[in-house]
Amino acid sequence: MCGAVLLCALTLRLMLGTAGQHSSDMCNWKGSGLTHEAHKKDVEQVYLRCSSGSVRWMYPTGALIVNLRPNTQALASKHTTVCIKLSTDSRGANIYLEKTGELNLLVRDGESGPNKVHCFSSEKGALFIEAMPQLDISRKITSFQYELLDQRMAADLHTLSAPCRPCGDTEVLLAVCTSDFVVRGSIREVTNDVEEQKSIIDVAVNRLYRQKTKIFTVLGTNESWEGQIRTPLECGVKPGQGEFLFTGRVHFGEPRLGCAPRYNDFLRIYKEAKEKGLNPCEIGTD
Structure with a gap:
């Protein structure tokens, strides 16, 4: 075990691949720290080249460096945004951002919890x-x-970083153009999951504009369309009368609510922008 994280950071670049990856999957990595037991100062390099995946380190000892390098041109920019979501039972290690030997704490051991997501720029x-010593x-x-996430998707991180904050007019218009799903509908029911700290919104769809997955x-x-959207419990979503325009993104396999103005408010915002030639995209309002 490294005596201090700073010492680890200064020496890790000299210790490439000391134990070798435990899996050949370029999106997911699974390994065991038991292979480090005889060499507790080992720092193992892991390279993942997908836009999404997972890391599972059993019996953690020593340290891992996880390099996330996308293999698509759309995500090749150094300004790519990375988001990680820890499992609710994740234990045994601190997670830092490491660049040129400098460490910045991202997640302290034991801080994982329901819906806890950490996002940062890949250039960090x-x-x-x-x-941790155990x-x-x-x-x-x-x-x-x-x-x-590429720059277009990262611009809508309202879904993750400030999910309870009402969207401004410009954010609403951009959400309509860039979200993974856009539907006009009403709230049938809201179910609160206290354990997972999320609210599940049952939506009755009056018009489906777009969805990238079968939400x-x-x-x-x-032949009526229905589906469910998730949002943090702290937002206090309640069933409401009338129509809404629901937008959002699919993060970690779950549809997350983004901007959701009342449909009449959206029509006003949309028509005013259209009259000024400021609409970023067109959407049917019949």
């Missing part, structure tokens, strides 16, 4: 995961999912 460096590592597993589907014999 790689993930340096340092195992008398018994048998029940420790450090695990998280990751996603890499909304046709149910029953009346």
Whole structure:
């Protein structure tokens, strides 16, 4: 085990691949710290080249450096945004951002929780995961999912960084153009999941403008569209009368609510922007 994280940071670049990756998957990595037991100063390099995936480090000892390098041209910019979501039971390591030997703490051991997502610019460096000293590592597993977002997607991180804040007019217009899903509909029911700290919104869809994955589907014999959207419990979403324009993104496999103005408010914003020639995209309002 490194005596101090600073010492680890200064020496890690000289210790490339000391133990070798435990899996050949370029999107996901799974390994065990037990291979480090005889060499507790090992720092293992991990290279992942997908836009999304996961890391699962069982019995963490020593340290990992996780390099997230997308293999698509759209994500090749050094300004790519990276988001990680720790598993609720992730334990046993601190996670830092490491660049040129300097470490900045991102997640302290034990800070994982429901819906806890950490986002940062990829230009800030790689993930340096340092195992904490443990008398018994048998029940420790450090695990998280990751996603890499291009600049267009990262511009809508309102969904993750400030999900309870009402959207401004410009944000609403951009959300309509760039979101993973855009639907006009009403709230049928809101179910609160206290354990996961999220609210599940059942939406009855009156018009489906766009969806990248099958969030909304046709149910029953009346061919009506329905689906569910998630948002943090702290936002206090309640069933409301009238129509809304629901937008959002799919993060870590879940549809997250973004901007959701009342439809009449959206029409006003949209028509005013259209009259001034400021609409970023067109959408049917019939």
